[in-house]
Amino acid sequence: MKRLYSIVLILAVLCMGVFAGCGKADNTDSSTNADISVDTLASTDTALKTEADEIGDDSARDIDKTLILYFSYSGNTWQIASWIQEYTGAEMIRLEAAEPYSDDYDTCVERAEKEHHDQARPELKTDVSLISDYETIILGWPCWNYSCPMLIRTMLEQYDFSGKTIIPFTTSDASGFSGSLKEMKESSPNAIFEENGLEVRARDVAEAQGTVDEWLLSLGFIQK
Ligand SMILES: Cc1cc2nc3c(=O)[nH]c(=O)nc-3n(C[C@H](O)[C@H](O)[C@H](O)COP(=O)(O)O)c2cc1C
Numbered sequence: 454m455k456r457l458y459s460i461v462l463i464l465a466v467l468c469m470g471v472f473a474g475c476g477k478a479d480n481t482d483s484s485t486n487a488d489i490s491v492d493t494l495a496s497t498d499t500a501l502k503t504e505a506d507e508i509g510d511d512s513a514r515d516i517d518k519t520l521i522l523y524f525s526y527s528g529n530t531w532q533i534a535s536w537i538q539e540y541t542g543a544e545m546i547r548l549e550a551a552e553p554y555s556d557d558y559d560t561c562v563e564r565a566e567k568e569h570h571d572q573a574r575p576e577l578k579t580d581v582s583l584i585s586d587y588e589t590i591i592l593g594w595p596c597w598n599y600s601c602p603m604l605i606r607t608m609l610e611q612y613d614f615s616g617k618t619i620i621p622f623t624t625s626d627a628s629g630f631s632g633s634l635k636e637m638k639e640s641s642p643n644a645i646f647e648e649n650g651l652e653v654r655a656r657d658v659a660e661a662q663g664t665v666d667e668w669l670l671s672l673g674f675i676q677k
Pocket of ligand 1: 524525526527528529530531561562563565566594595596597598599600624625626627628629654655
């Protein structure tokens with residue numbers, strides 16, 4: 454009888470050990486999983502917050518609804534537009550006058566001065582009626598006579614930019630936007646002009662790709 458008790462006692466102790474072991478294994482696994490989940494969520498959350506902080510509140514620009522429009526006489530503004538296109542992957546259109554500006558610099562300057570003085574609206578060769586498909590227009594021009602080329606005003610008055618966001622960029626020898634934004638708002642009073650525009654000096658254009666990328670990131674564009 455004493456021997457029977459001993460066997461039962463030994464079996465009971467063994468069972469308790471096995472159950473205790475199982476319980477411990479389960480607890481360890483679940484706490485490990487819980488730790489991983491919390492850590493993963495925490496790091497994902499931090500990553501998202503960091504990205505959002507970097508790109509500001511205007512995140513997730515719809516690139517299919519974004520169009521790059523630019524005018525360029527000697528290539529500087531084209532270079533900036535090309536980097537914007539490279540970064541965003543957005544569609545891009547070059548604006549041209551029906552009567553091209555002379556390749557002779559002085560002749561071009563003379564015509565541009567007269568057009569500005571007369572507040573002329575030179576005819577546009579480029580058809581931009583497709584802007585109706587877009588919500589955001591990244592619009593670039595070279596500073597001419599402390600403003601935009603009058604061709605830009607022709608376009609703003611000929612087409613309906615109401616409710617569209619215009620993100621401006623310009624290149625110039627020194628003047629930056631000067632009077633251009635004020636005059637452009639007169640031409641298209643119902644467009645929404647983004648205040649965070651980009652001005653690049655002609656002498657800095659060759660080295661400006663990094664500046665362009667940073668500007669686009671600050672506007673909430675994601676590199677394609
Ligand atoms: C007709 C004309 C007028 C200009 N007027 C100005 C001006 O008022 N202020 C300025 O800083 N640069 C002026 N510039 C210089 C251009 O804005 C500058 O070189 C610009 O980067 C040229 O861009 P693009 O190569 O895209 O044409 C003028 C250039 C031209 C051809």
